Amino acid sequence: xxxxxxxxxxxxxxxxxxxxxxxxxxxxxxxxxxxxxxxxxxxxxxxxxxxxxxxxxxxxxxxxxxxxxxxxxxxxxxxxxxxxxxxxxxxxxxxxxxxxxxxxxxxxxxxxxxxxxxxxxxxxxxxxxxxxxxxxxxxxxxxxxxxxxxxxxxxxxxxxxxxxxxxxxxxxxxxxxxxxxxxxxxxxxxxxxxxxxxxxxxxxxxxxxxxxxxxxxxxxxxxxxxxxxxxxxxxxxxxxxxxxxxxxxxxxxxxxxxxxxxxxxxxxxxxxxxxxxxxxxxxxxxxxxxxxxxxxxxxxxxxxxxxxxxxxxxxx
Amino acid sequence: xxxxxxxxxxxxxxxxxxxxxxxxxxxxxxxxxxxxxxxxxxxxxxxxxxxxxxxxxxxxxxxxxxxxxxxxxxxxxxxxxxxxxxxxxxxxxxxxxxxxxxxxxxxxxxxxxxxxxxxxxxxxxxxxxxxxxxxxxxxxxxxxxxxxxxxxxxxxxxxxxxxxxxxxxxxxxxxxxxxxxxxxxxxxxxxxxxxxxxxxxxxxxxxxxxxxxxxxxxxxxxxxxxxxxxxxxxxxxxxxxxxxxxxxxxxxxxxxxxxxxxxxxxxxxxxxxxxxxxxxxxxxxxxxxxxxxx
Numbered sequence: 001x002x003x004x005x006x007x008x009x010x011x012x013x014x015x016x017x018x019x020x021x022x023x024x025x026x027x028x029x030x031x032x033x034x035x036x037x038x039x040x041x042x043x044x045x046x047x048x049x050x051x052x053x054x055x056x057x058x059x060x061x062x063x064x065x066x067x068x069x070x071x072x073x074x075x076x077x078x079x080x081x082x083x084x085x086x087x088x089x090x091x092x093x094x095x096x097x098x099x100x101x102x103x104x105x106x107x108x109x110x111x112x113x114x115x116x117x118x119x120x121x122x123x124x125x126x127x128x129x130x131x132x133x134x135x136x137x138x139x140x141x142x143x144x145x146x147x148x149x150x151x152x153x154x155x156x157x158x159x160x161x162x163x164x165x166x167x168x169x170x171x172x173x174x175x176x177x178x179x180x181x182x183x184x185x186x187x188x189x190x191x192x193x194x195x196x197x198x199x200x201x202x203x204x205x206x207x208x209x210x211x212x213x214x215x216x217x218x219x220x221x222x223x224x225x226x227x228x229x230x231x232x233x234x235x236x237x238x239x240x241x242x243x244x245x246x247x248x249x250x251x252x253x254x255x256x257x258x259x260x261x262x263x264x265x266x267x268x269x270x271x272x273x274x275x276x277x278x279x280x281x282x283x284x285x286x287x288x289x290x291x292x293x294x295x296x297x298x299x300x301x302x303x304x305x306x307x308x309x310x311x312x313x314x315x316x
Numbered sequence: 317x318x319x320x321x322x323x324x325x326x327x328x329x330x331x332x333x334x335x336x337x338x339x340x341x342x343x344x345x346x347x348x349x350x351x352x353x354x355x356x357x358x359x360x361x362x363x364x365x366x367x368x369x370x371x372x373x374x375x376x377x378x379x380x381x382x383x384x385x386x387x388x389x390x391x392x393x394x395x396x397x398x399x400x401x402x403x404x405x406x407x408x409x410x411x412x413x414x415x416x417x418x419x420x421x422x423x424x425x426x427x428x429x430x431x432x433x434x435x436x437x438x439x440x441x442x443x444x445x446x447x448x449x450x451x452x453x454x455x456x457x458x459x460x461x462x463x464x465x466x467x468x469x470x471x472x473x474x475x476x477x478x479x480x481x482x483x484x485x486x487x488x489x490x491x492x493x494x495x496x497x498x499x500x501x502x503x504x505x506x507x508x509x510x511x512x513x514x515x516x517x518x519x520x521x522x523x524x525x526x527x528x529x530x531x532x533x534x535x536x537x538x539x540x541x542x543x544x545x546x547x548x549x550x551x552x553x554x555x556x557x558x559x560x561x562x563x564x565x566x567x568x569x570x571x572x573x574x575x576x577x578x579x580x581x582x583x584x585x586x587x588x589x590x591x592x593x594x595x596x597x598x599x600x601x602x603x604x605x606x607x608x609x610x
């Protein structure tokens with residue numbers, strides 16, 4: 001506001017200092033720095049410094065008690081990580097979890113959104129109900145599902161019993177624990193994805209469906225050739241956020257399985273947590289978190305690239 | 317010609333043919349089925365929390381309790397300081413929310429309305445940081461907070477959360493839609509930028525601020541990972557953390573007390589559900605925005 005033009009400029013401007021001053025204060029309203037300052041400080045202290053610090057830590061053998069004995073070990077952590085079977089087991093679990101949870105969650109939520117988009121009565125009520133799991137706390141959800149999936153007294157096994165299937169110890173069997181976590185995550189996240197699909201569906205002009213109908217397209221044909229292509233940006237968004245979110249799963253694992261049984265649900269963030277805050281192996285855990293970051297980053301770039309090649313307009 | 321097309325349109329799209337009625341019926345069937353899957357766990361939560369001890373493992377499982385028993389709630393409050401947890405959670409949530417509303421709205425005003433050198437570069441940089449997973453910064457963040465002596469304090473639980481790029485982004489979108497004339501008019505009247513921000517932009521953007529408030533509330537209330545690291549001692553714990561600790565059995569031979577766990581879940585969930593039912597408009601709006609804008 002009170003910015004002064006440089007003195008040398010006054011002599012060369014023919015419009016006089018006042019006009020220049022107004023132009024100058026409009027083009028560089030330095031009070032703006034004051035407005036963003038709190039957030040900038042916050043970001044520096046709680047994001048940027050930790051980020052750099054974390055990268056530095058990943059090259060040390062720091063054990064996280066005092067800074068004594070801190071040693072620069074170069075790429076040793078990353079070298080060790082390459083052959084760390086527990087870490088790659090966790091990575092594999094996260095990848096499996098992602099490959100199951102993302103497509104399944106997107107399909108289920110798209111199906112619900114398409115039905116809700118048919119202008120049925122009471123849509124508002126259904127949307128409200130379907131959204132309840134989304135806003136629920138993970139711990140509460142975990143506690144509820146542990147009882148629902150209980151092998152001896154849970155409702156799910158009761159339903160299996162009704163149709164003549166043997167009981168399944170969902171969270172206690174290494175073969176079913178991870179799929180069970182995926183199921184719960186899909187249950188919890190479907191409402192969120194549904195809302196985003198709905199926003200995408202409602203942005204498609206009605207006229208396109210009319211045109212397709214006049215051309216004699218069946219419901220499936222117009223879905224396949226009108227709806228899906230026009231939903232591409234939404235699909236992209238849900239896929240990217242889905243992959244990022246799935247690789248970051250922690251709370252459900254921590255509360256429901258603690259990574260067990262037999263390490264079958266030991267996902268990568270749980271592994272990092274164990275290393276850093278149970279074993280206090282902070283240097284090595286930092287290296288693990290950077291590998292996770294790299295994978296999330298690569299997944300994002302890959303999807304960005306695929307979409308560019310398909311010529312989609314992306315708002316990223 | 318125009319008339320013909322219109323009639324054709326109505327005949328084709330609007331008619332209530334048997335096929336359409338069947339399709340609609342099918343739609344409702346799907347919705348009812350999904351509703352059951354989505355809602356039964358919550359009914360189960362409430363009903364189990366009201367079951368008298370010993371009746372929770374009935375076979376077949378009872379979706380509704382035979383008699384209603386409130387003793388689980390009183391037992392939970394005597395077993396664990398759930399009242400204290402509740403106060404902690406409420407305080408942390410409200411403080412974080414207020415911080416976010418102030419810091420994010422200020423930054424949003426700067427990014428949306430003030431022209432200063434490097435503004436757009438800084439904003440793009442802000443957006444880019446949204447890609448960084450929390451886990452990467454978690455360890456050093458904990459070390460910093462630890463070195464500041466903030467472990468086991470409210471400050472340590474609140475301050476790292478009082479600003480968010482998502483909030484800035486959300487409010488900036490809204491601030492951009494306020495006509496520039498408002499600001500010019502206020503300037504002519506002699507208002508400085510802080511007055512314009514506080515007395516024009518804040519009141520005009522109530523819905524966006526409400527959206528951010530709801531998101532912040534939900535996020536803080538249901539967070540587990542950060543309180544798990546910071547709230548080490550019993551008196552600092554949040555509801556979420558208290559319930560998580562209570563749900564973790566020391567070993568496989570200890571029977572879980574389902575009614576107590578469910579009572580805890582009900583206590584954690586109730587405020588969130590209340591806020592959601594009253595503010596869902598803002599919540600849905602925020603999610604749609606994040607989806608549409610990436």
